[in-house]
């Protein structure tokens with residue numbers, strides 16, 4: 433293997449019960465069995481379990497109106513959970529796959545997806561075992577062979593104020609937005625006689641970033657999330673898996689965005705929890721890429737009361753999808769020399785430690 437290339441797909445798979453969110457929302461009845469099997473995690477998890485937690489009044493960035501606004505979106509997100517799957521129409525309507533693919537791209541764009549991609553569903557996209565809600569402990573098995581990834585944009589003004597309250601408001605809004613798109617597209621496919629399931633906030637059988645990457649929508653960068661080709665990590669993703677035989681999109685094979693990530697390290701240097709590795713990209717197929725320290729990151733979230741996103745705010749790929757920044761992204765993808773120059777210019781114009789922006793004026797009166 434060429435040591436300078438970046439292997440993309442990890443061969444190891446993930447049990448959802450080991451994810452931080454599964455551990456955070458785990459019922460007391462399940463904790464005993466889980467920590468008996470994983471005694472090493474008990475002490476570390478107890479650290480963040482004693483902290484105020486997301487959207488808590490005792491947290492560092494408590495803002496009554498913004499936190500209440502985020503919480504107000506939760507019932508709608510929860511309601512979507514009951515729409516992710518359903519009956520498949522008995523009479524299949526034959527449809528040209530190329531036509532339906534383009535139709536879904538355009539319809540998703542109307543529903544505010546900034547990018548949509550199609551790929552084959554791979555085993556490593558899937559969790560091995562579910563870790564949330566009443567599916568906890570169920571093995572993940574599917575007959576689906578294709579996946580569609582939808583990317584929605586996080587508002588820049590709200591993101592630049594991270595880790596303050598607006599960012600969690602925006603996260604909830606975009607989880608809802610991405611969820612609505614996936615639920616509707618899955619429902620459409622089922623009504624045409626094909627199996628289809630939406631994977632949305634807290635209801636995932638797939639791990640969204642590798643699906644989106646394999647659908648040609650970007651790369652997985654140092655901070656372990658999708659660097660989308662339009663707005664970098666400043667996005668959220670939902671996925672539909674299906675039996676409909678869509679054509680697949682070309683996957684990203686250009687290494688330059690990952691080369692940029694390797695020289696940049698801005699997210700790692702600005703992470704308040706020191707959760708992002710500063711090490712080079714792992715070329716080991718089992719652990720390919722970078723892996724953030726989820727416990728450190730989540731411990732900060734539990735103090736902040738928000739989902740932080742400072743890494744998202746400072747990333748040079750998060751700049752708006754304007755003509756100028758598009759040209760810079762193209763330049764980075766074409767030339768390592770350009771990538772080095774772009775890195776230094778980003779530091780010059782935005783700073784190595786970009787300041788946290790104030791929360792929007794109209795939200796301030798109720799800020800504590």
Ligand code: SF4
Pocket residue numbers: 653654655659692693694696697698699700746747748749
């Ligand atoms: S901040 Fe830099 S190192 Fe981090 S993900 Fe963005 S480009 Fe990569």
Ligand code: SF4
Pocket residue numbers: 655702703704705706707708724728729730732733739740741742743744
């Ligand atoms: S969300 Fe915040 S704490 Fe977590 S990795 Fe990003 S910058 Fe660090």
